[in-house]
Amino acid sequence: MKTYSTDTSKTLFERAVRVIPAGIPGHVGPVNSQFIPVSAFPYYADRVKDSYFWDLDGNRYIDYMCAYGPNVLGYNNDLVDKAAADQRKKGDCMALPGKVQVELAELLVDTIEIADWAFFMKNGGDATNFAVMIARAATGREKVIRVEQGYHGVAPWMQSYGAAGVTGADVSCNLMVPWNDLKAAERVLEENPGQVAAFISTPYQHGVFGDNSLPAEGYWRGIRALCDKHGVVLIIDDVRCGFRLDLAGSAAYFGFKPDLSCYCKALANGYNISAVVGVDSLKAAAASVFYTGSYWHSAVPMAAAIATIKRLKELDGAKMMIEKGKKLTQGLVAAGKKHGIDMKISGVPSMFYMRITNDDSLMMHQRFCAECVKRGVFFVSHHNHFINCSLSDEDIAHTLEVADEAFKVVAELNG
Numbered sequence: 563m564k565t566y567s568t569d570t571s572k573t574l575f576e577r578a579v580r581v582i583p584a585g586i587p588g589h590v591g592p593v594n595s596q597f598i599p600v601s602a603f604p605y606y607a608d609r610v611k612d613s614y615f616w617d618l619d620g621n622r623y624i625d626y627m628c629a630y631g632p633n634v635l636g637y638n639n640d641l642v643d644k645a646a647a648d649q650r651k652k653g654d655c656m657a658l659p660g661k662v663q664v665e666l667a668e669l670l671v672d673t674i675e676i677a678d679w680a681f682f683m684k685n686g687g688d689a690t691n692f693a694v695m696i697a698r699a700a701t702g703r704e705k706v707i708r709v710e711q712g713y714h715g716v717a718p719w720m721q722s723y724g725a726a727g728v729t730g731a732d733v734s735c736n737l738m739v740p741w742n743d744l745k746a747a748e749r750v751l752e753e754n755p756g757q758v759a760a761f762i763s764t765p766y767q768h769g770v771f772g773d774n775s776l777p778a779e780g781y782w783r784g785i786r787a788l789c790d791k792h793g794v795v796l797i798i799d800d801v802r803c804g805f806r807l808d809l810a811g812s813a814a815y816f817g818f819k820p821d822l823s824c825y826c827k828a829l830a831n832g833y834n835i836s837a838v839v840g841v842d843s844l845k846a847a848a849a850s851v852f853y854t855g856s857y858w859h860s861a862v863p864m865a866a867a868i869a870t871i872k873r874l875k876e877l878d879g880a881k882m883m884i885e886k887g888k889k890l891t892q893g894l895v896a897a898g899k900k901h902g903i904d905m906k907i908s909g910v911p912s913m914f915y916m917r918i919t920n921d922d923s924l925m926m927h928q929r930f931c932a933e934c935v936k937r938g939v940f941f942v943s944h945h946n947h948f949i950n951c952s953l954s955d956e957d958i959a960h961t962l963e964v965a966d967e968a969f970k971v972v973a974e975l976n977g
């Protein structure tokens with residue numbers, strides 16, 4: 563199998579570092595990303611369609627990062643793009659919201675189990691920040707219980723003390739507990755009586771650089787009971803999992819009911835929108851918080867979100883992505899075995915995390931991902947991957963052919 567050259571990306575990056583801090587800031591650039599070794603990875607995408615992106619050198623990749631989640635139906639989905647284009651002809655950023663804002667809120671209320679209302683913004687971090695503000699407004703309390711390694715965005719309170727630009731005051735209200743540890747949550751609540759506004763967590767632990775971890779039996783039931791007992795608002799950050807586990811919400815998938823849920827990535831198949839949905843008893847608190855932005859009422863992403871959710875419903879999209887993820891990951895495990903390599907899969911299959919266990923240094927795993935990328939299958943080393951509905955059986959079969967060759971290279975190097 564021919565391996566790719568990505569020289570054009572690298573040349574553009576040399577221009578970028580002169581005029582953009584870090585060249586490509588954040589998690590999609592070579593500085594802070596999972597691109598190890600960076601030489602194997604393209605840095606820029608030229609175009610996308612369905613399950614693929616093409617880099618600046620014209621190489622095609624089967625994309626298992628799905629833009630880190632937003633690509634849920636397939637890139638440039640015709641139905642979603644038509645709904646967006648029709649709305650664009652009428653208006654996008656206007657002095658007043660469009661009718662689609664109400665229609666989208668109604669659709670979310672009909673779709674997500676706990677939703678009695680919905681409120682829109684742009685990024686996942688806007689949603690998690692708003693949810694915490696609502697909890698504070700509702701309870702008159704300041705502290706927030708967070709789960710260690712849980713990612714909720716980049717506002718200072720969501721980062722760690724010691725991170726660049728973050729002060730002690732920014733994180734002073736955070737109370738950290740380990741994932742899946744009911745006793746620790748109970749202890750923290752008892753040590754801070756009447757002071758905790760919210761418990762915020764992702765539905766399961768899908769952190770980076772470690773196997774992902776599902777909730778233990780009874781964990782969410784226990785957290786719900788503790789929140790009820792102590793008058794704490796339970797916030798689920800469904801920004802990453804949302805619509806990939808269950809259209810009714812990832813909490814419904816795991817069988818519990820939060821008070822607020824945050825959505826973003828898969829909401830509009832790549833159009834820029836996020837949302838907080840919540841229960842009736844928090845509606846007045848949500849209305850009391852001053853929270854808005856220049857583009858938050860834009861109508862095009864709302865039309866795109868409506869089309870995305872309707873299509874996901876028709877396809878039974880979450881179930882479909884879980885099935886495709888199972889097929890792919892079972893194939894990856896079998897392909898590894900053939901070469902004496904143990905590929906461990908964790909998390910929900912539509913958002914699988916993978917790790918080669920033969921080598922604790924993780925270099926063997928990094929090499930495997932890099933060999934796949936050089937042959938047109940875009941995996942990153944230490945982040946969960948994403949399945950989208952347009953991923954075909956042929957894509958999965960081709961991925962497994964590439965993986966077979968990558969496993970062979972890695973096995974020979976380590977043999």
Ligand SMILES: Cc1ncc(COP(=O)(O)O)c(C=O)c1O
Pocket residue numbers: 630684685686687688690713714715716764799800801802803826
């Ligand atoms: C679970 C979770 N919460 C919040 C965020 C922040 O979303 P955004 O980057 O859109 O602000 C992310 C982004 O990756 C996320 O995965």
